[in-house]
Each structure stands twice: as structure tokens, then as C-alpha cells.
Amino acid sequence: MNKVIINIVIILMLSLISCSKQKNCAAFKDEDLRYIPYEIPDTLKFENQQGEIFEIFINSIEKSEASSFTCKDLYGICPCINYVKVISKDTKNFGSYVFLKIEQSDVSNMQYFKYQVLDYYFEFDFRNELPHVKDFNNIELKDTVIIKNKSYSKVLIIKDINNPRSSISQVFFNETNGILKFVEKVTGSEWELVK
Numbered sequence: 047m048n049k050v051i052i053n054i055v056i057i058l059m060l061s062l063i064s065c066s067k068q069k070n071c072a073a074f075k076d077e078d079l080r081y082i083p084y085e086i087p088d089t090l091k092f093e094n095q096q097g098e099i100f101e102i103f104i105n106s107i108e109k110s111e112a113s114s115f116t117c118k119d120l121y122g123i124c125p126c127i128n129y130v131k132v133i134s135k136d137t138k139n140f141g142s143y144v145f146l147k148i149e150q151s152d153v154s155n156m157q158y159f160k161y162q163v164l165d166y167y168f169e170f171d172f173r174n175e176l177p178h179v180k181d182f183n184n185i186e187l188k189d190t191v192i193i194k195n196k197s198y199s200k201v202l203i204i205k206d207i208n209n210p211r212s213s214i215s216q217v218f219f220n221e222t223n224g225i226l227k228f229v230e231k232v233t234g235s236e237w238e239l240v241k
Contacts, residue, residue, distance in 0.1 A: 069117040071126030071152070074109035081148055081157070082107065083224035084132050090225065092237035093194075099137070100237055102145060102225075106133045125153040138164065146224065159221070163228050166214035168204050172221045176200075183207070191218060193226050193238045201226060 084090075088104040110128040117124035127149050134145035147160040160169040170176075170185075179187045184205045191201040201220045206212050218227035227238045 066116050066118045068114055069124050069126065070114045071110075071112060071128060073112045074128040074130045074150075076109075078148075078150070079107070079109075079130065081221075082130060082132060082146070083222060084146065089241075091240040092228070093240050094235045094237050096235075098235075099240075102134050102136045104132060104134050104145070105142060107131070108133060123153060125151045127151055136164075161217070161219070161225065163214055163217050163225060164212075166206055166209065166212040166217065166228075168206075168217065170202065170204070170219075176202075191226070193218070194240055198223060198226055206231070 084104045084107075086104050086107055090102040090104070092100045092102075094100070108131045110130070113126075115124070129147055129149045131144045132146040133142050135142055143162060144160075145162055148157060149160065150157045155173050156171060157173050158169045158171050161167070175182070176187075179185055179202065184207045186203045186205075188201045188203065189199060191198050198220055200222075201218055204217050204219070206215055213230055213232065214228055215231040216227075216229040217225060219225050223239075225239065227236060229236050
């Protein structure tokens with residue numbers, strides 16, 4: 047009985063190894079940089095009700111390079127995830143960090159926008175999740191929002207309901223302009239995009 051089990055395990059392992067193939071992944075395409083709502087150098091200026099200013103400085107944009115790896119999936123389905131990172135600093139955190147990372151897959155039309163606003167991290171896929179935004183209990187879609195006398199369309203408001211450690215309660219954003227406004231939990235301070 048033990049020999050039968052050992053033989054079955056060996057056969058399974060050999061079949062998995064034989065299914066392995068080399069997968070080549072393309073670099074993040076220059077044409078897809080159009081999805082980034084920021085450029086370098088750029089400064090995003092936010093102002094609260096007290097007239098205080100918070101700035102985010104866009105320092106660099108880094109794209110994933112072409113790469114390859116061994117795909118060991120039984121069906122040979124191994125996605126390539128390429129990405130672009132928007133590196134920034136701000137007036138509260140002087141160290142560099144990834145303010146925005148856009149990830150996309152070659153086996154689907156997935157394209158996640160992963161943001162960091164102060165200590166709050168969130169992600170959204172405009173291609174696939176926007177049509178189903180009503181199904182999300184922490185995201186609201188507004189057709190139009192006025193911020194600092196400027197009108198923005200298709201604005202999403204994401205509410206922090208899962209991270210009690212975050213100092214942010216809400217972030218307003220859209221695909222075209224990125225972060226438009228954020229609200230602090232404790233103070234209720236509303237930081238609105240000035241430029």
C-alpha cells in the first residue's frame with residue numbers, strides 16, 4: 047500500500063514538473079503611462095478648513111522591466127503582473143514611499159490603482175469594479191463633486207471601515223485626477239486639492 051502511494055506521489059510530481067514552462071513578461075508599456083494622473087516633477091497641494099497646507103511631492107515614476115520566470119501551474123496559467131510606481135514624499139513623512147502603484151495582468155483586463163494617503167492604503171480597479179460599485183459597502187460613486195470651486199466627475203468616496211489604526215476616514219478620488227480630498231478621523235479635518 048505504501049509503495050502505491052509513493053508511486054502516485056512520484057507520478058504527480060513528475061507531471062507537475064513536466065507542466066512547467068518558461069513565461070516571459072513584458073515591461074510596463076509606455077502607452078499605458080497615460081493612466082497615471084500625475085507627472086514628474088509635480089506637487090499636489092491640499093488645504094484644510096483652517097487654511098493649513100499639506101503637500102505631496104511626486105519625485106519619480108518607476109516602471110517594471112521585462113522579466114521571465116518558470117510557470118509551474120498545472121494548466122500553465124501564470125499571469126504576468128507589470129506595474130508602474132509613483133514615488134513621492136510629503137510634508138508629514140519625509141521618507142520616500144509609493145504613493146500610487148498601478149498593476150495590470152496579461153491574462154485579464156485587471157488594472158488596480160493602489161494608493162497610499164498618509165497611513166491609509168486602498169486599491170480600486172476602474173475597469174472591472176466601477177460598473178459594480180453599488181455592491182461595495184465602503185465605496186460611494188458621485189456623478190459630480192465640487193472641490194475648491196472646481197467640478198470633478200465620476201468621483202469615488204472610499205470609507206475606511208476595516209483599518210482602525212488609520213487616521214483617515216474617507217478619500218475622494220477619480221481615475222482622471224487621482225486623489226481629490228481626504229478626511230481625518232479624529233479631527234474631522236477635510237483636506238481638499240487646491241491645484
